[in-house]
Amino acid sequence: MTLTFLILAAITVAGTAAAMGMRNAVHCVLALTVGFAGVAALYLQLDAQFVGLTQIMVYVGAVAILAVFAIMMTHTPAPEQPPAFSSHWILGGLVAAAVFAVLAWAIGSSAVSMQPLPAEPAVGVQQIGAALMDRYVLPLEIMGLLLTAALIGAVVIAMDRKEDRQ
Amino acid sequence: MSSLQNYLLLSALLFSIGLAGALTRRNAILVLIGIELMLNAANLNFIAFWRYGPNPSALTGIMFAIFSISVAAAEAAVGLAIILAAYRHSRTTDLDRMNSLKG
Amino acid sequence: MTQEADQIFVLAKHWLMGYVPAVAQPIASAVLSIVPVLIAFPLLFAITTVLERKGLGRIQNRYGPNRTGPAGFFQPIADGIKSLTKEDIVPLTADQAVHFLAPVLLVVAAFLAYAVLPIGRNMVIVNLNAGVLFFFAVGSVVELSVFMAGWSSRSKYSLLGAMRAIAQMISYEVPLVLASVVVIMEAGSLSTVSIVERQAGYTGIWPHWYLFTPWGLVGFFLFMVAATAESNRSPFDLPEGESEIIAGYYIEYSGFKFALFFLGEYLGMFATSGMAITLFLGGWAAPFSFLTWIPSYIWFFVKLLTLIGFFIWIRGTLPRLRMDQLMNLAWEFILPMALLNMLIAGIWHFMQPGVVRWLVCLAIVAVPCILLRQGLKRRKKFQVRTYRYAD
Numbered sequence: 050m051t052l053t054f055l056i057l058a059a060i061t062v063a064g065t066a067a068a069m070g071m072r073n074a075v076h077c078v079l080a081l082t083v084g085f086a087g088v089a090a091l092y093l094q095l096d097a098q099f100v101g102l103t104q105i106m107v108y109v110g111a112v113a114i115l116a117v118f119a120i121m122m123t124h125t126p127a128p129e130q131p132p133a134f135s136s137h138w139i140l141g142g143l144v145a146a147a148v149f150a151v152l153a154w155a156i157g158s159s160a161v162s163m164q165p166l167p168a169e170p171a172v173g174v175q176q177i178g179a180a181l182m183d184r185y186v187l188p189l190e191i192m193g194l195l196l197t198a199a200l201i202g203a204v205v206i207a208m209d210r211k212e213d214r215q
Numbered sequence: 216m217s218s219l220q221n222y223l224l225l226s227a228l229l230f231s232i233g234l235a236g237a238l239t240r241r242n243a244i245l246v247l248i249g250i251e252l253m254l255n256a257a258n259l260n261f262i263a264f265w266r267y268g269p270n271p272s273a274l275t276g277i278m279f280a281i282f283s284i285s286v287a288a289a290e291a292a293v294g295l296a297i298i299l300a301a302y303r304h305s306r307t308t309d310l311d312r313m314n315s316l317k318g
Numbered sequence: 319m320t321q322e323a324d325q326i327f328v329l330a331k332h333w334l335m336g337y338v339p340a341v342a343q344p345i346a347s348a349v350l351s352i353v354p355v356l357i358a359f360p361l362l363f364a365i366t367t368v369l370e371r372k373g374l375g376r377i378q379n380r381y382g383p384n385r386t387g388p389a390g391f392f393q394p395i396a397d398g399i400k401s402l403t404k405e406d407i408v409p410l411t412a413d414q415a416v417h418f419l420a421p422v423l424l425v426v427a428a429f430l431a432y433a434v435l436p437i438g439r440n441m442v443i444v445n446l447n448a449g450v451l452f453f454f455a456v457g458s459v460v461e462l463s464v465f466m467a468g469w470s471s472r473s474k475y476s477l478l479g480a481m482r483a484i485a486q487m488i489s490y491e492v493p494l495v496l497a498s499v500v501v502i503m504e505a506g507s508l509s510t511v512s513i514v515e516r517q518a519g520y521t522g523i524w525p526h527w528y529l530f531t532p533w534g535l536v537g538f539f540l541f542m543v544a545a546t547a548e549s550n551r552s553p554f555d556l557p558e559g560e561s562e563i564i565a566g567y568y569i570e571y572s573g574f575k576f577a578l579f580f581l582g583e584y585l586g587m588f589a590t591s592g593m594a595i596t597l598f599l600g601g602w603a604a605p606f607s608f609l610t611w612i613p614s615y616i617w618f619f620v621k622l623l624t625l626i627g628f629f630i631w632i633r634g635t636l637p638r639l640r641m642d643q644l645m646n647l648a649w650e651f652i653l654p655m656a657l658l659n660m661l662i663a664g665i666w667h668f669m670q671p672g673v674v675r676w677l678v679c680l681a682i683v684a685v686p687c688i689l690l691r692q693g694l695k696r697r698k699k700f701q702v703r704t705y706r707y708a709d
Contacts, residue, residue, distance in 0.1 A: 058225050065229055065252055069236030074245060075469060079416065081248055082462060088229075088255050095222070095266045100258075100280045102451045107284050110458025110491075112251060112291045114484060117465055119244050119295040121477070123302040131309040134239050141238030149231035156223045164219050170271035174448050174508045177281075180274050188278070192285050199289035207296035209303075 053094060061087030072133045074120045082113045099174050222263035229256035243298045243308045247291065254287045324613040327354065328440050351443045355432050362622075363584045364394035370630045377634035401577035409570050413470040420467035421575045424582035427459040431589040434510050438602045438615035442511055449510040450502060453593055454495055457548070460586060461487045467579070468567035479566025482641055483557035487548055489648040494544035494590075496656035500537045500663045501528055501597040510593075514601030523607045527600035532679040533663040538598040540656050542628075545590040547648070549583055552633040556641055591625040592618075650694060658683055 064084030071077045085108040092101030125131075135141065181189050233252030240246055258280045265276020302308055322329065331350050338346040368391055372382030383390040408417055434449035436442040446452050461484050468480020505513045505528075519526045528534035547554040557566040568579045595601060599621050602614035639647070662679040669675035 054221060058221075061225070062228060062232070065232045068252070069232055069240065069245070069249060074242055075413075076416075077245055078248065079462075079466065081252070084229075084252070085255065088259060091222075091225075091259060092262055095262050097262050097266070097277060097280070098446065098448050099451065100262060100277055100284070102448055102455045103281065103284060104258075106451070106455040106458050107288050108251075108255070110455065110461065111488075112288055114461055114465065114488070115291055115295055116244060116248060117462075117469070118481075118484075119298060120242075121469065121481075122299060123244070123308045125307070131241055131307070131311070133241060135241050135311055138239040142235055144238060145231045145235035148234055149227055152227035152230070153224060156220060156227060161219070164267050166218070167267065167271075170266070172272060172274065172277070174451075175506070176272070177274060177277060180278065185278050188282055192282055196285060196289050199293050203292040203296040206293070207299045 054091075057087055057090050057094065060084075061091065074124075075117060078113055078116045078120060081116075082109050085109050085113065096169055096172075099177050219263060219267040222267075223260065226256045226259040226263065229253075229259065241309050241311055243301070243310050243313075244295065246310065247294045247298070250294075251287060251291060254283060258283050320611045320613070324439055324615075326613070327438070327615070355437075355443065356429070359429075359432065359585060359588055360581065362588060362619075363581055364398075365391075366584060366588075366626055367397065368393045369626070370633075373627070373630045374634045377631070398577070401574055404573035406573040406575065407570075409471060409473070411472045412570060413472065416466050416470035417570075418575075420463050420470060421571070421578035421582065423466065424460060424463040425578050425585070427456050427463065428582045428585035428589060430456045431586070432592070435589065435592040435596060436511050436514050436601050437592075437618050438613065441602075441615060445509060445511045448508045450498060450508045450513075450593075450597075453510075453589070454491075454498075457494075457586070457590075458491060460582075463582075464567055467571070471567075471570035473570055476567050476569045479557050479569070483550060483567055486550070486554065486557060486641075486644060486648075489645055490544045490547035490554075490652075493540055493648060493652040493656045494548060496653070496660065497537045497541040497544060498593070498597055500533050500656075500659050503660065503663055504528065504533075504667065510596050510601075514596055514603065517600040518603045520607035525600055525603055525605055525607070527598065527603070527605075529598045529600075531666060532676060532683065533659050533666055534598055536655065536659045536662075536683055538594065540652055540659065541594050541598065542625075543652060544648075545587070545594060546629065546632065547644070548590060549587040551587065551629055553636040553639050554644055556638060556644065587629065588622065588626070591622055591629075594625065595621045646694075651690060654690060655683070655687060658686055 061084050064080050064082075064087055067080035068077045068084055071080060085104065089101045089104040089109075092098075092104055230253050233249045233256060235249075236252065237246045237249030240249065261276045261279045261283070265271055265274075265280075268276070298308060301313065305313055307313070331347075334350060335343065335347060368383065371393070372384075372390060375382030383393045386392040386396045408414065431453055433443045434446055434452050464483050464487070465480050468476045468483070471477075501513060502508055505516050507513060517525065517527050524530070529538055546552075550558055558568070568576060571579060595618065602618045604610045604612060604614075604617050662682050665682065666675055666679050669678065
C-alpha cells in the first residue's frame with residue numbers, strides 16, 4: 050500500500066465518519082465535504098481526471114451547498130433540538146457492521162482483487178467526449194431529460210405557495 | 216503498489232459508514248447525506264475496477280461514474296425539496312416523529 | 319536574444335534544478351514552479367489596491383491616497399501593517415473552528431486556480447488534460463467558504479449576506495461555464511496550453527485570437543459579466559455593499575482574517591481575468607506579429623492589467639444592481655445569450671470563411687438579444703412615481 054493511498058484513505062474515512070457522527074448538522078456537512086474531496090483525490094490517483102474534477106465541481110460545489118442551505122432553512126435552535134441519533138441506533142450500527150463484514154469477506158476471498166496495477170491507460174477527455182457522442186448518446190440525452198425533470202420538480206415541490214400557509 | 220483489494224475495501228468501508236449514518240441519524244437531511252455517501256462508495260468501486268480491469272479504453276467505468284454523479288445530484292436536489300416541503304408541513308425534520316400518515 | 323529573454327524563468331529553473339539531488343527532484347521542481355506565482359500575484363494584489371483607490375478617486379474627481387510614499391504607492395505596506403496589528407475580535411457565540419477556517423479555505427481555493435494558467439510560453443505550473451474543468455471545479459469551492467464565513471458568525475446580517483452571495487455566485491457560475499464551453503468546442507481540448515497554442519498564429523499582422531470572431535466577442539462579453547458577478551465586484555457587489563448590509567458575510571471578521579478575505583477575492587478576480595485572457599485573448603501571444611520580440615509573460619501581465627483597469631473603470635462608473643435585478647439578469651438574459659452563442663459557434667465552424675458568416679452569426683445573436691431586451695422591458699410595469707411627504 051503506497052503512502053499516498055493510506056493518507057487519502059485516512060482523510061476520506063475520517064471525514065465521512067465525522068460526517069455521520071457529529072451532533073451539529075452543519076459540522077456534519079462540512080466534514081462530508083472533506084470526505085468528498087478525499088474521494089476526488091482518490092479518483093485523481095486512479096488516473097480518472099475527468100471524473101475526479103467533476104466530483105469536486107458537482108459534489109463539493111453543488112450538493113454540499115444544497116445540503117447546507119436545507120439545514121439552514123430547517124434549523125431549530127438548541128433547546129428544542131431533537132437528539133442526534135435515533136432510538137434504535139444500536140440495531141442500525143449492527144446492520145452496517147454486518148454489511149461491511151460480508152463485503153470484506155467477499156473481497157478478501159476473491160481472486161480478482163489481487164491484481165497488480167496495469168499500465169496507465171491512455172485515456173483523455175477527448176475520448177470521453179467522443180464516447181459520449183458516439184456510443185453513450187442515448188444515456189446522455191436521457192440524463193438531460195432527467196436533470197430537467199429534477200430541476201422543475203424540485204422547484205415546484207419546494208415552492209412556498211400562499212394557499213399552503215394557514 | 217496498492218492492489219485493487221485496498222480500493223475495494225475502502226469503498227466497502229465508506230458504504231457501511233454511509234449505511235450506518237442513514238440508519239441511525241434522526242435528521243432527514245443527514246439520512247440523505249448518508250445515501251449520497253453510499254453512491255460515492257459505489258462510484259469509487261466502478262473507477263477502481265475500470266483502472267485495474269482488462270480494457271480501460273472502453274471507458275465503461277468512467278461512463279457509469281459520470282452518469283451516477285449526475286443522477287445523485289438530481290436525487291439530492293429533489294430529496295432536499297421534499298424534506299423542505301415536509302418541514303413546512305410538520306415543523307420538524309426529526310424522522311422518529313414523522314411516523315404517521317395523518318398530519 | 320529574445321528567445322532567452324522569453325524563456326528566462328524556464329532556463330533559471332533548469333539551472334537551479336541542476337543543483338538539486340535526484341531524490342528531491344519532484345518536490346524541488348514543484349516548489350520552484352509555485353513560488354514565483356505565490357510572490358507575483360500577491361504583489362499584483364498590493365499594486366491593484368493602490369491603483370484601484372487612486373483610479374476610483376480620479377473618476378470621482380478627487381485624489382486617491384497620496385500621502386504614504388511617492389504618489390501614495392507605499393499604501394499597501396501601510397494597509398498590511400494595519401491589518402496585521404489590528405486586534406482579532408471573534409464573537410463569543412461564533413463557531414470558532416469554522417470561523418477560523420473560512421478565510422483559509424478561500425485563499426487556498428483562490429491560489430489553486432493559478433495552477434493551470436499559462437503565464438508565458440512553456441510557463442504553466444501543471445499542464446492538466448482537463449485544465450479548464452479544474453479551474454471551474456476549484457472556483458466552485460469558494461461558495462462553500464462564503465457560507466462558512468456567513469454562518470459561523472451567528473449574526474443575522476452575515477447569514478443574510480452569505481445566502482445572497484451564494485445565490486449570486488451559483489447563478490452566475492452557469493453562464494461563466496457556458497461562455498467558456500464555446501472556446502472549448504472550437505479548440506477541441508480542455509487543456510489551457512493547447513487553447514493558447516491554437517491562438518498563437520498570425521494572418522498578416524492580425525492575430526488568431528478567439529476574440530476576433532463573433533462568438534468570441536459575445537462570449538468574452540458574457541464571460542466578463544459573469545466574472546464580475548462571481549468575484550462580487552461592483553456593479554454586482556450587493557453581498558458586500560457597505561451601505562446596504564454593512565459588508566455582508568465578513569462583518570464579524572477583523573484584522574488579518576479580513577485582509578485574507580480581501581486577498582482571496584482579488585486573487586479570484588485575477589484568476590478569472592487570467593482565464594478570460596487564456597480563452598479569448600490569446601494567452602501570452604502578442605497582439606501584432608511585429609511585436610513578438612517582447613517576452614510572452616510581459617504580454618500576459620499587460621493584458622491582465624488592462625482587464626483589471628476595466629474592472630476598476632466599471633466599478634467607478636455603474637451603480638449597484640439590486641438583488642432581484644441581478645438574478646433576473648443572470649437567468650433571463652445572460653444564460654439564453656450564452657446558449658445562442660454556442661449555436662453560432664457551431665454555425666461559424668461549418669460555414670465558409672468570409673464576410674457572410676460574420677453577418678449571419680452576428681444577426682443570429684443580435685436579433686434575439688434586441689427582442690429579448692424589449693420583451694423583458696415590457697414585462698416590467700413602470701409606474702409614475704408618487705411621493706408621500708410627512709406633514
